[in-house]
Structure formats: structure tokens, C-alpha cells
Amino acid sequence: MVTLAEVAQHAGVSASTVSYVLSGKRSISATTRQRVERSIRELGYHPNAGARALASSRSNVIALMVPLRTDMYVPVMMEIAIAVATTARTHGYDVLLLTGEEGPDAVRRVAGSGLADGMILMDVELDDERLPLLRESAQPAVLIGLPADTTGLTCVDLDFRATGALCVEHLAGLGHRDVAVIGEAPAVYERHTGFAERTLDGLRSAARETGLRLLHRPCEGGYDATAVTVARILDERPDTTGFVVQNEAAVEPLLALLRQQGRAVPEDVSVVAVCPEQVAVQASVRLTSVSLPAQEMGRHAVEQLVAKLDGRGGDEVVLLPPELTVRASSGPAPVR
Amino acid sequence: MVTLAEVAQHAGVSASTVSYVLSGKRSISATTRQRVERSIRELGYHPNAGARALASSRSNVIALMVPLRTDMYVPVMMEIAIAVATTARTHGYDVLLLTGEEGPDAVRRVAGSGLADGMILMDVELDDERLPLLRESAQPAVLIGLPADTTGLTCVDLDFRATGALCVEHLAGLGHRDVAVIGEAPAVYERHTGFAERTLDGLRSAARETGLRLLHRPCEGGYDATAVTVARILDERPDTTGFVVQNEAAVEPLLALLRQQGRAVPEDVSVVAVCPEQVAVQASVRLTSVSLPAQEMGRHAVEQLVAKLDGRGGDEVVLLPPELTVRASSGPAPVR
DNA sequence: CTCCCCCGTCGAAGCGCTTCGACTGTCTGG
DNA sequence: CCAGACAGTCGAAGCGCTTCGACGGGGGAG
Numbered sequence: 001m002v003t004l005a006e007v008a009q010h011a012g013v014s015a016s017t018v019s020y021v022l023s024g025k026r027s028i029s030a031t032t033r034q035r036v037e038r039s040i041r042e043l044g045y046h047p048n049a050g051a052r053a054l055a056s057s058r059s060n061v062i063a064l065m066v067p068l069r070t071d072m073y074v075p076v077m078m079e080i081a082i083a084v085a086t087t088a089r090t091h092g093y094d095v096l097l098l099t100g101e102e103g104p105d106a107v108r109r110v111a112g113s114g115l116a117d118g119m120i121l122m123d124v125e126l127d128d129e130r131l132p133l134l135r136e137s138a139q140p141a142v143l144i145g146l147p148a149d150t151t152g153l154t155c156v157d158l159d160f161r162a163t164g165a166l167c168v169e170h171l172a173g174l175g176h177r178d179v180a181v182i183g184e185a186p187a188v189y190e191r192h193t194g195f196a197e198r199t200l201d202g203l204r205s206a207a208r209e210t211g212l213r214l215l216h217r218p219c220e221g222g223y224d225a226t227a228v229t230v231a232r233i234l235d236e237r238p239d240t241t242g243f244v245v246q247n248e249a250a251v252e253p254l255l256a257l258l259r260q261q262g263r264a265v266p267e268d269v270s271v272v273a274v275c276p277e278q279v280a281v282q283a284s285v286r287l288t289s290v291s292l293p294a295q296e297m298g299r300h301a302v303e304q305l306v307a308k309l310d311g312r313g314g315d316e317v318v319l320l321p322p323e324l325t326v327r328a329s330s331g332p333a334p335v336r
Numbered sequence: 337m338v339t340l341a342e343v344a345q346h347a348g349v350s351a352s353t354v355s356y357v358l359s360g361k362r363s364i365s366a367t368t369r370q371r372v373e374r375s376i377r378e379l380g381y382h383p384n385a386g387a388r389a390l391a392s393s394r395s396n397v398i399a400l401m402v403p404l405r406t407d408m409y410v411p412v413m414m415e416i417a418i419a420v421a422t423t424a425r426t427h428g429y430d431v432l433l434l435t436g437e438e439g440p441d442a443v444r445r446v447a448g449s450g451l452a453d454g455m456i457l458m459d460v461e462l463d464d465e466r467l468p469l470l471r472e473s474a475q476p477a478v479l480i481g482l483p484a485d486t487t488g489l490t491c492v493d494l495d496f497r498a499t500g501a502l503c504v505e506h507l508a509g510l511g512h513r514d515v516a517v518i519g520e521a522p523a524v525y526e527r528h529t530g531f532a533e534r535t536l537d538g539l540r541s542a543a544r545e546t547g548l549r550l551l552h553r554p555c556e557g558g559y560d561a562t563a564v565t566v567a568r569i570l571d572e573r574p575d576t577t578g579f580v581v582q583n584e585a586a587v588e589p590l591l592a593l594l595r596q597q598g599r600a601v602p603e604d605v606s607v608v609a610v611c612p613e614q615v616a617v618q619a620s621v622r623l624t625s626v627s628l629p630a631q632e633m634g635r636h637a638v639e640q641l642v643a644k645l646d647g648r649g650g651d652e653v654v655l656l657p658p659e660l661t662v663r664a665s666s667g668p669a670p671v672r
Numbered sequence: 673c674t675c676c677c678c679c680g681t682c683g684a685a686g687c688g689c690t691t692c693g694a695c696t697g698t699c700t701g702g
Numbered sequence: 703c704c705a706g707a708c709a710g711t712c713g714a715a716g717c718g719c720t721t722c723g724a725c726g727g728g729g730g731a732g
Binding site: 349356362368387389390392 | 682
Binding site: 044045046047048049050053057059064066075079081085086089095097102108112113221222252253281282283 | 337384389390395400411413415417422431432433438444448449450557558559589617619
């Protein structure tokens, strides 16, 4: 284990000089800097993270709290996590992975122990129990997702309201008059996950504006549950020609069911999905979709947090604009 | 920020006593312990991680290196990562998330800086470039996946050879004589990812023993690529009545194709998948499958690593036994 | 009754780094 | 030609914790 002192001795300078070379907080002559850098390389020196954290009271670590639940959007979570980790590295931070398991305690532990300089919370619920703690501990934090009350908080999320609107507008523009929404599992709505409700909002208000008839049904996902949901929808609204799906696990079953009933996509029925791009592209029909910009969200979250840690930038809500990509699953409404 | 010294003062004892209460490394009288614990609670004390790491040269952090690539088994990776994080917590460790991006450098950085006490590497390739470094740095580590040379390394993985064998034996037992394997993308085989080759091994040797005819074809996944692969297979071996699929992205397309061709599952054709349980259950036919025990792997990896860090246990290769679950996609071979 | 040992506690010495103040020159402007 | 500014370097004081050796006192063994 090579130490700063050894590097200093090897380079013939004092320890503080080496420290300043490393941090750049004071000017150093070119020759000294080179000598020091050479010694660092030759000795294979790596600063000790603990000592650094102790002396500077900055750990250069960002905590990322991921949900324990794995019933939703797992690949998206993963993609966000990876984006967070790689973006953090470009800013000189490492990422500590916390699971939701510990819940609010994790916030206390991290804030108290100086393990991390700030945290990013994923899967934030409308009235998340971690928020009060976050506010009172003055822990620099960024949320991915949107709680009910955002005062004093920094949040990053997809603009789900606009997403819903975009889907309806797309279908309305193609002449569809009766559209059904296959939503997330009922539990997701009961949990008051913000994004599901905001999407619904957007869908409904756009439907109102375009004079579209909209029917929303939560759906557990999986083949059987989707079959039941679709049957009910078609029973209630036989003229339905457009589907908006916001539930990965219902996408493929829906397509299979339509196929089975002899309804051609997109000739008879159009389908628009809100889902990760991968799902849209890999489905048995290439889906017109609004994708979840996972990487963007991760990147933005880190950048907001780093800005905070540097004393730049304040509380802010960043809503990323949705983008609808037209693929093979949507087309003009059939003429009756 | 409450410190040890403040707790000590509040409790009327010396700092070292508080430290010993916390670590349990020396015996403490019951009354003193209670006084100290009370002070800790009242002041809301949390030990400073940096100081602790510096003084003890143990960070109580485990580094987890996940692949940057997101083309494979993403939910499984996530599940492993979460299992690692939660298991680590039960042993008093936190988890640092490293992406493959930094590659071997990350190993050097973590080992050198004392950021983590040990590491877990996922997605290990047969001749992984991180391995030499790992060996020479004497960094306590556990691999998830199996490299070509395991000397001096601790590894945890599913027994993919047995997995392959299990699939073939299941189909052979049902009377199937011609079985096709739809494998991972060609790139996976070119990359010499161990698990793909070991599965193939198991499949082949079991086929030999049971006198089964086996045809293996890599497949990119997705609807179109799978269609091409399946067409070729049925062209070459029209009598194929069994499929083994080891590629999440080919599962649903395969089922759709079979349905489309009027081949009923499982009456005409049996399908066995090697995939995460979620995929098997959510598919449009509930799939007979060997699932990847993600949680198990994560848990085992952490436990092996913790054992190492405690000076217990040495190098070892743990292969978890596969379990085949019979669901609705496999049945007796049709009589000709 | 004495010796020794162990239990419970304390004080002090670091762990490796950052950072502040101080010092020495060198340069610039008046 | 001198005051002041500034670049470049050093020494020393911690940051909050662990851990080692030491010490007093009570109990068991001889």
C-alpha cells in the first residue's frame, strides 16, 4: 500500500505538495508537477479513499436507491442504474447501491455516516415515506419520479402527462374514435405511483380535446389476465380500434389475442405502447411507442446531483419530453 | 454531525470504551454498555465511515461489477445485483456498483484505494482480462460465471452443463427423437461466454447418451431473426418435435411462429426454455423451463466473499444444481 | 494470605489525507 | 528602488475512529 508520504519522498517534495498536485487547489510549477506525477506512476500510487473522506469530509460517492420490488420495468431500472454509474464516474464519483429494503433508515444511515455525499432515489411514490427525512436531513438528493409535493426537492422524470397526450393525439390524428388503455397492474394505481396517474391524466385530457372516447382498464399482465381485460374491453366498447398499452407484461399477450381473433394490426386495430424501446422493437409486431428514456434520466439525475454538490443549481423539476416513434403497429382507423 | 467523542462525554466514559461497545472486541460491563447505547440513541450517533475505514483499513464495502452491455439477461443481472445488495447488508456490508466500462482499471482502482474490501464480478468471460489483475493483486473476489481457468479463484454459477443435460433428458423421456436448440446470438458464442458453451456441452452429451438427434443454431432473437432460424431448422430437420430455447428474445417469437404454422404446443411440438422464471411464466404458453437462480447466485457470491474476508473458506467453485419445472409447453412426442 | 490473572476501562498513538497559515523568492507598478 | 502582490512550497494541525498497552481491582488458586 503506497501512501502519499512515500510519493512525496520519492519525488523529493512535501506531502502537501503532492496533495495539491492531485487536487489542483493551488498552483504548482510544471517541473514539480511532472516529478510528482512520475513518482505516482512509478510507485503505482492510489489515494486512500477513507483517509480522503475523513480529511475532506467528501466521500465522492453517490448513493443510488433502487426499489426492491422487481415487478415493474426491471430493464429500465437497470439501464438507469448503469447510466447513473457511468455518468457518475465521469464526474469522479462512485455509486453505492442501496435497495429499498432498508427504506427510510437507509437515508438516515447514509446521511449520518458520510458514506455518500448525496443520493438518487428511484421509484418515488406520490407520498414517499423517505421524503420527510430527506427534507429535514438536508441531504443533497435527486429523485427519479415525481412525488405529490416537490417543494424543496429536485426531480427528474419523463413527462408522463405529455406522454399520455401524445399517444391519444397520434391515434386521434389517424382517425381513431374509440381507444382503450390497458394500464399497469391495479396495485400500481393503488400504490399511487405518480407516473401511472399522470399518464392517465394526459390521456384523458387529450381525449377530451380531440373528442375521443377513452376506456381505461388496469391489467395485471400475463396471458390470462390480459385475455380477461381485453375481452371486457371489447365487450363494453366493440368499436374500439385503438389500444394504448402501458404495461410491458401485457404487450405480447395483447398482440397474440388480437391475432387470434383475426384482428389485423395495424389494419383493423392500432396499438401504441408506453414501454422501453427494447420491448417495442422486439415485440412480434414492431410497436409504435413512446419509450422511457432510461439513460437520459440516469444522466440527468447525476448531473443535477453533482451540480448541487458543487453548490451550483437549486431545486428543480426536470420533465423530459416524450418522443413517439411510429413503427408498424399503428395506422389509419378502418373505415366503417 | 455527532462524533464518538461526544457520545463518550455524554455517557461519561472514554472514547475507546464507546468504540469497544460498538465493535464488541473487548468485554464491557452491562451497565456501561447500556449507558453508552442510550447516549448513542439519544444523540442519534452514526459512526463516520471514512474514519472507520482509515483506522481499521476495512471499508465494509463490497464492489459489484456489472456488465455494461445490456443485450442479455438484464432482469437476471438486476435480480442478482439486488440479491447481492440485500445479502451484503445482512452481513454489514454495503455495495459499490461498478460498470464494466472501466474494465480492468476498476479492479486496480478499487484494490488500490481501499474503496472496497472485496469484489464480485458478474458476466465473467472464459478468458476474462480482469482475471490476471485479480490474481496478482490478491484482491478477495468472487466470480459469478465460470472462466476457463479457475485456479486460485472462487466462482459461483449455475451448472449449465447439467442444465443442458436436464433439458435433453426431459425431452428424451417424453419420447422426442429430434430436438433443435435455439441458442444465444452468435456474438455470445464468439465472445466465448462460458455458460453458452457449457450448456451446449451438456445438451450434446446427453443427446449422445439418449440417442437423440440434436441440431444447434445460434439466433439473434427478435421476430424476424427467429423466423429465419426456425425456418432453416424445420427445413433441415422436418421431424423436429422438441425445441430447447436459450435466448429470452427468441421465446415469444418462436411460440408465435409455431402457432402460425398450426403446430400446437405441446401436442405437436414441445418447448423447453432456459430462462428466468418470470419469462417462463409470463410467456403466451406457460413454459417448461430451467430457470436461472439469480437470487441464489447473488446470495452465494456474497456469502463466499464474506467468508473470505473473515479468513474462513478458500477458493472453491460452487455450481448450483439446475431445476427443471414442467409447465404447459412440453408433453409426449406425437406418435407418427 | 499472597500471587496471578482476567475483567473492564482509559489514554495515547496513529491511520493517510487535506488544508491553513507561513515562508521565500520573483515580478510589477509607482 | 521599494512596497506589495503573487506563485510555489512546506510544516503542522487535525478529520473521527481503532487498537495497543497499561492499570486498578476483584476473585480464584495455591
